[in-house]
Amino acid sequence: MAEEEWEPKILAFCCNWCSYAGADAAGLERRQVPPTIRVIRVMCSGRIDPAFVLMGLLEGADAVLVTGCHIGDCHYVNANYKTRNRYEFLKEFVDELGLEPERLWLSWISASEGSLFAEMVREVTEKIKKIGPSPLRREWKK
Amino acid sequence: MEEVKAKMPRYYLAWAKDDAIRKKGANGGFVTATLVSALETDFIDVALVVKKKSVYEGIPVLTNDPEEIKECSGSLHCVPLNLTKYVVEYAAKKRIGLPTKPCDARGIIEQAKRRQVSLENVYMVGLNCGATLHPLRMREIAAYYGLDPDSVVREEIKEGKIFLVSDEEGKEKEKWMKIDELEEKGYGRRDACKSCVTKIPTMADLACGNWGSNDEKKTFVEVLTDKGETLFKNAVDSGYVAIEEAPGKGIETRQRIDAGMQKRAASWKEKMDALKALSRSERFEFYVGALKNCIHCGACKEVCPVCACEEDAKCTGLYDERDSYAISMYNLVRIFHLMDSCIHCGQCEDVCPVDIPLTLIQRRFSERMQRHLGYTPGMDVTKKPPLYETELGWSAEAE
Numbered sequence A: 001m002a003e004e005e006w007e008p009k010i011l012a013f014c015c016n017w018c019s020y021a022g023a024d025a026a027g028l029e030r031r032q033v034p035p036t037i038r039v040i041r042v043m044c045s046g047r048i049d050p051a052f053v054l055m056g057l058l059e060g061a062d063a064v065l066v067t068g069c070h071i072g073d074c075h076y077v078n079a080n081y082k083t084r085n086r087y088e089f090l091k092e093f094v095d096e097l098g099l100e101p102e103r104l105w106l107s108w109i110s111a112s113e114g115s116l117f118a119e120m121v122r123e124v125t126e127k128i129k130k131i132g133p134s135p136l137r138r139e140w141k142k
Numbered sequence B: 001m002e003e004v005k006a007k008m009p010r011y012y013l014a015w016a017k018d019d020a021i022r023k024k025g026a027n028g029g030f031v032t033a034t035l036v037s038a039l040e041t042d043f044i045d046v047a048l049v050v051k052k053k054s055v056y057e058g059i060p061v062l063t064n065d066p067e068e069i070k071e072c073s074g075s076l077h078c079v080p081l082n083l084t085k086y087v088v089e090y091a092a093k094k095r096i097g098l099p100t101k102p103c104d105a106r107g108i109i110e111q112a113k114r115r116q117v118s119l120e121n122v123y124m125v126g127l128n129c130g131a132t133l134h135p136l137r138m139r140e141i142a143a144y145y146g147l148d149p150d151s152v153v154r155e156e157i158k159e160g161k162i163f164l165v166s167d168e169e170g171k172e173k174e175k176w177m178k179i180d181e182l183e184e185k186g187y188g189r190r191d192a193c194k195s196c197v198t199k200i201p202t203m204a205d206l207a208c209g210n211w212g213s214n215d216e217k218k219t220f221v222e223v224l225t226d227k228g229e230t231l232f233k234n235a236v237d238s239g240y241v242a243i244e245e246a247p248g249k250g251i252e253t254r255q256r257i258d259a260g261m262q263k264r265a266a267s268w269k270e271k272m273d274a275l276k277a278l279s280r281s282e283r284f285e286f287y288v289g290a291l292k293n294c295i296h297c298g299a300c301k302e303v304c305p306v307c308a309c310e311e312d313a314k315c316t317g318l319y320d321e322r323d324s325y326a327i328s329m330y331n332l333v334r335i336f337h338l339m340d341s342c343i344h345c346g347q348c349e350d351v352c353p354v355d356i357p358l359t360l361i362q363r364r365f366s367e368r369m370q371r372h373l374g375y376t377p378g379m380d381v382t383k384k385p386p387l388y389e390t391e392l393g394w395s396a397e398a399e
């Protein structure tokens, strides 16, 4: 075990209409997506309660990605504006708590942007490998 | 009889016409007389005041009995209550009048934003507030003065000094010391109050205090809202309250003291921030170390004047006793939800049975967010909590 390279766990929330379809497209186009990713599909990025992100971090995710349709393309009028607003809070929160800002990502990905999705997961994986496992996970009570 | 003109000046000296009320009141009983007149002229249905049990204890009383309001006059500095939740719980639908320190008024305004009360029904007779003290800390001061804490019968704070009078077997003893000196030695006001920068309740309907008054038995009153003006006029017209225009010098003095207090509070805030010099990972260790002691009693949520959730809330709902995280979802969610709305009143820390430094923690998270948002909670009922907004005033660009 000790010799094996550590693989981060990355949690991505994807909205049904854009970013999940984008992740799907990455697969269809046979792009390499690192196996570090765990996708949770929600109907809309507006459904991603900040508490979900916090819980993801507590449960042992080394990074959490919040993704959805591009601004203006949300299928529920303006819900991703709310996502963007809540993300501002999350950013400050994670930083104050003492976690590295790289553990939190926001990205707008359309259904046709499979390459963007794959690239993002690669980038996040690389960054997280550099900074190591999330200290929150380590802090489970013995 | 004084005549109140149509266009009123903002500042007055005021006092109770009734001699007994004037004598018993902290500064001439204006607040008490105003509440009594509001009740007797059917302006309000109930008043919420604080009844003294001892120097170290006071209880909130909701009453429609003028005699009880009179009984409750005077300032209790060792009763760090926040009255917000009592208004919400017991008088949300009633017309109510009450004295409000700045943190009471700010809590009530936040509850109004969350539709728990309607400000139309709430008459906030604001009190300037230099501080409250935790009763246990005041007992320590009594002991430090060489007095038996149990025999202290009166306390007073004036001109920056804390006066205590004890009655030991019929013999009264008075001792005092400057607050600054006491605080150098680690005695004194609550941490939240030391660093509180809202000393004059400009968000209430009236602001009352001794700053700027030239007479111990006259209250300096600032009229702040139309509602405050109606309440004030009513108290004068019904013959309960006598007034004179505040002298220009008094207005200046009051501003000067307020500015000085704010400056001192700001420097305390710096001084007490134990996390300022820590690195990111040390900060993390601090939060984990402090919050892992939480026993999830829920007291901090119960007293928090800006939280409008019932027992079933997101913080309690997402927390499970079987979880074994060092920082629980309860604390993460509570801190997150208060980032835009915490008014730094310190109620949570006062009730925490395991002494988690919650004032500091909540302040660290919320102050940076509020600065980032350019938003101050509890000041203006028309400003919605930004967490509920669809778009923020400024544009947040996605990475």
Ligand SMILES: Cc1cc2nc3c(=O)[nH]c(=O)nc-3n(C[C@H](O)[C@H](O)[C@H](O)COP(=O)(O)OP(=O)(O)OC[C@H]3O[C@@H](n4cnc5c(N)ncnc54)[C@H](O)[C@@H]3O)c2cc1C
Pocket: B024, B025, B026, B027, B028, B029, B030, B031, B032, B033, B049, B050, B051, B072, B073, B074, B075, B076, B077, B078, B079, B080, B081, B099, B100, B101, B127, B128, B129, B130, B131, B132, B208, B209, B210, B211, B219, B220
């Ligand atoms: C904790 C505290 C600190 C204060 N600090 C300052 C100061 O630094 N500078 C200044 O100018 N003025 C301060 N004041 C206001 C001042 O002491 C008088 O209350 C004010 O001048 C009105 O005087 P009055 O005679 O009209 O009030 P009163 O007629 O005596 O009525 C006072 C009312 O306040 C209520 N009350 C007493 N204790 C509390 C409490 N802890 N919380 C909420 N309500 C309470 C009483 O029940 C009563 O209804 C403070 C008041 C309090 C309660």
Ligand code: SF4
Pocket: B101, B102, B103, B104, B129, B130, B131, B132, B192, B193, B194, B196, B197, B198, B199, B344, B345, B346
């Ligand atoms: S927090 Fe401010 S307003 Fe509230 S009791 Fe303390 S000094 Fe007074």
Ligand code: SF4
Pocket: B300, B303, B304, B305, B306, B307, B338, B341, B342, B343, B344, B345, B346, B347, B348, B349, B358, B359, B362
């Ligand atoms: S979190 Fe604590 S300090 Fe902040 S408003 Fe609530 S009780 Fe007051």
Ligand code: SF4
Pocket: B293, B294, B295, B296, B297, B298, B299, B300, B301, B348, B351, B352, B353, B354, B355, B356, B358
């Ligand atoms: S009062 Fe203290 S122990 Fe109780 S729930 Fe709040 S933080 Fe935990």
Ligand code: FES
Pocket: A015, A016, A017, A018, A019, A043, A044, A045, A046, A067, A068, A069, A073, A074, A075, A076, A079, A080
């Ligand atoms: S549907 Fe994709 S963000 Fe709303």
